[in-house]
Amino acid sequence: MSDITARYDDAAAGLATGAPGDFVALLKPRVMSLVIFTAFAGLVAAPGHLNPVLAFASLLAIAVGAGASGALNMWWDADIDAIMSRTRGRPIPSGRVAPREALAFGMVLSVFAVFTLGVAANWLAAGLLAFTIFFYAVVYTMWLKRWTPQNIVIGGAAGAFPPMIGWAAASGQISAASIALFCIIFFWTPPHFWALALFKQTDYGRAGVPMMPNVKGADHTRFLILAYSILLAPIALSPAFLGLEGKLYAGIAAISSAIMIYFAVKVYRTRQGKEADKAAGQLFGYSILHLFLLFAVIVAERGVGAVLGHLQ
Amino acid sequence: MNAADKSEGVVLTPAQAKARRQRNIAIGLAVTALCALFYAITLAKLSHGAG
Numbered sequence: 075m076s077d078i079t080a081r082y083d084d085a086a087a088g089l090a091t092g093a094p095g096d097f098v099a100l101l102k103p104r105v106m107s108l109v110i111f112t113a114f115a116g117l118v119a120a121p122g123h124l125n126p127v128l129a130f131a132s133l134l135a136i137a138v139g140a141g142a143s144g145a146l147n148m149w150w151d152a153d154i155d156a157i158m159s160r161t162r163g164r165p166i167p168s169g170r171v172a173p174r175e176a177l178a179f180g181m182v183l184s185v186f187a188v189f190t191l192g193v194a195a196n197w198l199a200a201g202l203l204a205f206t207i208f209f210y211a212v213v214y215t216m217w218l219k220r221w222t223p224q225n226i227v228i229g230g231a232a233g234a235f236p237p238m239i240g241w242a243a244a245s246g247q248i249s250a251a252s253i254a255l256f257c258i259i260f261f262w263t264p265p266h267f268w269a270l271a272l273f274k275q276t277d278y279g280r281a282g283v284p285m286m287p288n289v290k291g292a293d294h295t296r297f298l299i300l301a302y303s304i305l306l307a308p309i310a311l312s313p314a315f316l317g318l319e320g321k322l323y324a325g326i327a328a329i330s331s332a333i334m335i336y337f338a339v340k341v342y343r344t345r346q347g348k349e350a351d352k353a354a355g356q357l358f359g360y361s362i363l364h365l366f367l368l369f370a371v372i373v374a375e376r377g378v379g380a381v382l383g384h385l386q
Numbered sequence: 387m388n389a390a391d392k393s394e395g396v397v398l399t400p401a402q403a404k405a406r407r408q409r410n411i412a413i414g415l416a417v418t419a420l421c422a423l424f425y426a427i428t429l430a431k432l433s434h435g436a437g
Contacts, residue, residue: 091405094412127430131423186420194427 101141109140116240131194139187145180146211195243230263272354303338307331
């Protein structure tokens, strides 16, 4: 083989082989679906009316912005993703997408998403989206994640912004009610992720990510999960106290919070063997349902209210 | 290596060629969707302004 042929082969080996599906996977579609849902709830709950086309464009921009931050996260974290079983099959560690492609993809989508939201809704919402992307990609991914076991407590803010962005897109402002929606996700994130970390702690430990169970121990994490789950209950009820939501929301939030605390108590008390992993798995699963229920009722109450208002 | 080989440049494997074609189609669709989105946003903004 001549030198020229070798160089051609090297170049060919460096060519992108990623299919469109790999680039979609970079956007973390499951996280994206939660972002779309909570942003939609913020948009529906906010005072004011946004043209349906502009509302759709806003939601799309928020979703793409969230996806872009996911791509930037995967670009930065490719080294630790290759170690953990949960993330080993992601496009970069598996070699289907080159790191520089993921970086370019994330940056381009970020700019387009922020610009589109600014044009479709307003620049307050666009500014919040830009800050969210920065917070997730830089503050959480590059700084907090490998430095402190409080990583997901502070970093959880990135996941908590979407309803606030949706609210700002519809109303052009930030209010106490939109901060309440932010707080629900912010205080929901630690027990949700620590429940996952409890049964994936060897994975995080091997990758050198300082998650709470492998830094402070599983028992301390169980205490914190219970504390946050209890703290979350009044925060989950706050939209009702603030007059944003009615009795239906208050009732469902109270019942669902009680179930969440029940699973957290179970995690706190069950500390050994497969039963402990099962309890953590149950809490992880229920936490997703809990958040879904809270925001689904917000959408239902406000959405039905808006439709009835139009009919009168 | 002769001159004819050099002029061929990088020869893609069938898998690379397929992936590139799929990416090109996806980029084309995304750009088309973006044009449609901005067209719709413009119409919505104009009708909102008129109302």
